[in-house]
Amino acid sequence: MxxxxxxxxxxxxxxxxxxxxxxxxxxxxxxxxxxxxxxxxxxxxxxxxxxxxxxxxxxxxxxxxxxxxxxxxxxxxxxxxxxxxxxxxxxxxxxSMEGTGVQVERQGDNIQLIMPGNITFATDSSDIASNFYTPLNNLANSFKQFNQNSIEILGHTDSTGSRAHNMDLSQRRAQSVANYLLAQGIDGSRVSTAGLGPDRPIASNADQAGRSQNRRVEINLKPLPQVQQPTQQY
Known part of the structure; x- marks a missing residue:
C-alpha cells in the first residue's frame, strides 16, 4: 500500500x-x-x-x-x-439550566455559562438575588459531578457610572458567585475570579435593553492542566 x-x-x-x-x-x-x-x-x-x-x-x-x-x-x-x-x-x-435564564454555549472543549443581570443581582449590588440560588445550586452539583474543569468567574457591568466603581462592582459580583460555590463544596483550587467592569460589552450601552445584556456574570469551564492531553512521542 x-x-x-x-x-x-x-x-x-x-x-x-x-x-x-x-x-x-x-x-x-x-x-x-x-x-x-x-x-x-x-x-x-x-x-x-x-x-x-x-x-x-x-x-x-x-x-x-x-x-x-x-x-x-x-x-x-x-x-x-x-x-x-x-x-x-x-x-x-x-x-439543569433549562428555564433558569442561564445560557450554555460551547466552543471546542470549553463551555461558557452566561448569567444575565436580571437573574443575578439587584442594581448596584453584589448580593446574590433570591431567584439566583436555584441556578447556582444546580451549577454546584454539576461542578462536583464533573470535576475536570477549571472554573473562571467573570463579572461584567454596563457603562453607567464611573469605570472605577464598575470595576469594583464587577469584581465583588464575581467573588460573590465564587464564595457561594465554595460554600457548596467546590474545590477552591479550581476557581478564579475577575471583574471586567464595562470593558467587554456584548450589546450597545446606548439603551436599556443593551445595558441589561451587558450586566452579567460569565463562568468559563476549561480543562484542568492535568487533564490536558499530553504531547505524544513517536
Missing part, C-alpha cells in the same frame, strides 16, 4: 477506534451526549487523528505510513476521550 493511502487509512482507523473504545469518563454524569449529527467526540477524535497522522508521518522519516498509523491511533483516541467528557457535561448543564 502506498504511503499516502496508509496515512488516510490511519486517520479513518483512529476515528472509528476513538468513538468505539471504552471511555475513561463514562462514570461521570448521567446525561448522554446528543444523538443528532456527528458528535463532538467524533469530530475531535477525527481532528486529533489527522493531526496525529501528520505528526507521525513527519517524525518517522524512514516509514511515513507506519508513523502515521501510530500517531493517528494514539492522538485520535486521546482527543476523542476529552471531547466525550465535555459532550456529557454540556448535555447535563443544558438540562
Amino acid at each position: 502506498s504511503q499516502s493511502r496508509l496515512i488516510l487509512a490511519a486517520a479513518v482507523i483512529a476515528l472509528v477506534t476513538g468513538c468505539a473504545s471504552p471511555n475513561p469518563y463514562d462514570n461521570q454524569g448521567q446525561e448522554q451526549a446528543p444523538r443528532q449529527g456527528m458528535s463532538k467526540t467524533a469530530k475531535y477524535g477525527g481532528l486529533g487523528a489527522l493531526a496525529g497522522a501528520a505528526a507521525g508521518a513527519a517524525i518517522d522519516h524512514n516509514n511515513r505510513g507506519k508513523g502515521a498509523l501510530i500517531g493517528a491511533a494514539v492522538v485520535g483516541a486521546a482527543s476523542a476521550g476529552y471531547g466525550y467528557y465535555v459532550d456529557r457535561q454540556e448535555a447535563e448543564l443544558r438540562r
